[in-house]
Amino acid sequence: MSPLLSVDHVSVRFRSAGWWRQRWVTVLADVSLSVARGEMVALIGASGAGKSVLAQAVLGVLPSTAAVSGVIQFEGTVLTPPVLARLRGRRIALVPQTLTHLDPVRRIGPQLVAAARRGGVPADLRVAAVRTELARYGLGEAVARQHPHTLSGGMARRALAAMATVGQADLLLADEATTGLDPEATLHALHLLRGLADDGRGVLVITHDLATVLRLADRVVVLYAGQTVEEVAGSALAQGAVRHPYSHALWQALPSQSFQPLAGHPPAGDGDGEGDGCRFRPRCAAAGPDCATAPPLRRVEEGWVRCHRPRSW
Amino acid sequence: MGALPPAAIMVRAEGLRADALGFRWSPRDPFLFRCLSLTLAAGEVLGLAGPSGRGKTTLARLLAGDLLPVEGRITLDGAPLPRRGLHPVQWIAQTPELAVNPRWTGARILSEGAAPSPVLLDAIGIQPAWLTRLPADLSGGELQRLCLARALAVAPRVLILDEATAMLDAIAAAQLWQALLTLSPRPALLVISHDDALLARVADRVMRV
Numbered sequence: 085m086s087p088l089l090s091v092d093h094v095s096v097r098f099r100s101a102g103w104w105r106q107r108w109v110t111v112l113a114d115v116s117l118s119v120a121r122g123e124m125v126a127l128i129g130a131s132g133a134g135k136s137v138l139a140q141a142v143l144g145v146l147p148s149t150a151a152v153s154g155v156i157q158f159e160g161t162v163l164t165p166p167v168l169a170r171l172r173g174r175r176i177a178l179v180p181q182t183l184t185h186l187d188p189v190r191r192i193g194p195q196l197v198a199a200a201r202r203g204g205v206p207a208d209l210r211v212a213a214v215r216t217e218l219a220r221y222g223l224g225e226a227v228a229r230q231h232p233h234t235l236s237g238g239m240a241r242r243a244l245a246a247m248a249t250v251g252q253a254d255l256l257l258a259d260e261a262t263t264g265l266d267p268e269a270t271l272h273a274l275h276l277l278r279g280l281a282d283d284g285r286g287v288l289v290i291t292h293d294l295a296t297v298l299r300l301a302d303r304v305v306v307l308y309a310g311q312t313v314e315e316v317a318g319s320a321l322a323q324g325a326v327r328h329p330y331s332h333a334l335w336q337a338l339p340s341q342s343f344q345p346l347a348g349h350p351p352a353g354d355g356d357g358e359g360d361g362c363r364f365r366p367r368c369a370a371a372g373p374d375c376a377t378a379p380p381l382r383r384v385e386e387g388w389v390r391c392h393r394p395r396s397w
Numbered sequence: 398m399g400a401l402p403p404a405a406i407m408v409r410a411e412g413l414r415a416d417a418l419g420f421r422w423s424p425r426d427p428f429l430f431r432c433l434s435l436t437l438a439a440g441e442v443l444g445l446a447g448p449s450g451r452g453k454t455t456l457a458r459l460l461a462g463d464l465l466p467v468e469g470r471i472t473l474d475g476a477p478l479p480r481r482g483l484h485p486v487q488w489i490a491q492t493p494e495l496a497v498n499p500r501w502t503g504a505r506i507l508s509e510g511a512a513p514s515p516v517l518l519d520a521i522g523i524q525p526a527w528l529t530r531l532p533a534d535l536s537g538g539e540l541q542r543l544c545l546a547r548a549l550a551v552a553p554r555v556l557i558l559d560e561a562t563a564m565l566d567a568i569a570a571a572q573l574w575q576a577l578l579t580l581s582p583r584p585a586l587l588v589i590s591h592d593d594a595l596l597a598r599v600a601d602r603v604m605r606v
Contacts, residue, residue, distance in 0.1 A: 184495070
């Protein structure tokens with residue numbers, strides 16, 4: 085059986101504006117991942133690593149200056165614009181990153197009912213479905229009559245999440261959906277997503293918040309400078325049992341670990357100063373001469389790693 | 398210093414002070430909070446924690462002069478906060494995409510208050526490539542760092558960080574905190590966060606609402 089979502093060697097480039105010389109900015113260089121029914125997969129990486137661009141590529145909402153290569157499939161069907169137009173908001177739903185996705189001049193209730201209509205909820209059940217959904221996120225019925233600007237950041241985020249999950253979508257993309265929620269609300273929202281996965285839907289959580297997501301995700305895909313560098317079981321990353329030096333540095337920088345940042349910054353992606361070798365090489369303590377050639381994504385017993393000199397423990 | 402009366406010295410050391418603050422959106426609404434007092438000495442790092450919806454962000458907006466308190470008063474070194482000009486209390490919001498003009502490039506956003514020094518930009522990890530881009534082409538974390546540099550460039554006395562690193566990955570957050578805490582001279586920091594592990598790392602003391 086083909087997985088719900090499969091992303092195969094996907095690259096996304098943006099054509100930058102300029103009448104004289106066109107430049108291409110590579111945002112995603114080579115990303116592969118899959119989400120099966122009943123599975124919760126977390127995609128983590130630095131800001132600017134291309135996490136949101138991947139979500140946009142899956143939904144087919146990239147700007148016209150973007151060029152996508154590679155294959156994205158939903159239940160074995162290649163996602164082309166007409167296919168996506170049928171699936172988006174119905175079978176694939178997004179929990180967006182920014183609160184600007186709420187309509188500022190409409191009350192929350194009607195926005196949720198509209199989402200339920202798109203999500204395939206029958207007309208007579210929509211209001212009840214909205215009510216249950218709000219309650220599941222710990223929002224009172226009064227919230228349905230409020231406008232977005234009268235809600236706190238955390239409440240608005242929960243309303244957005246309710247909008248995505250009120251329908252009957254099979255695949256949920258949660259793009260930094262828990263930013264700014266308090267720990268209980270974050271865990272609650274993630275447990276709700278976990279519950280949806282356990283019910284047979286597929287959930288892709290895009291986040292940088294390692295500490296909370298690791299305990300719930302089945303698998304974690306680590307992105308660095310537009311490439312998948314590691315895929316590992318959530319429980320392994322939670323204990324720092326990772327192969328790629330970048331994954332390890334990410335884990336080390338957590339306030340609950342050593343809080344020691346890795347020096348330097350990820351490449352800006354415009355091709356300047358990047359050689360052919362491993363993209364993490366300039367910041368890597370374990371780098372050697374062999375790292376001047378690009379490492380392939382290799383199978384290791386628990387997952388995948390893109391490194392010539394993977395860590396062992 | 399000997400010429401100054403002792404009272405004046407005490408007032409100088411006082412820093413930011415809020416006395417019995419109360420706020421509600423309109424006379425019909427219930428109070429979001431009442432009788433809230435806090436002091437923040439120069440150079441101090443105060444953590445503020447509590448569940449969402451308790452008015453942490455509203456308190457930040459009151460202190461930054463974005464809203465006016467319904468009850469109580471806010472003073473900086475004993476004097477009321479100025480009503481015009483560059484505000485000595487700067488606020489970094491949890492939604493950077495709403496804090497910038499979407500039609501401005503990174504460079505123009507940065508120099509909205511005062512031009513930040515290259516040293517500051519480097520410490521915060523701002524890359525030259527971001528300066529030519531529009532907010533829509535920047536990630537949340539990149540935009541947040543621009544907002545932070547913009548606020549620090551006006552040399553504020555107090556900087557309020559409202560979940561300011563919540564949209565950054567662990568490495569970028571740790572880098573930013575290291576840069577902020579070692580900044581010299583450094584404004585007093587009011588750190589609003591849900592992350593107890595983070596507050597334990599950075600704050601001198603933590604207040605819960």
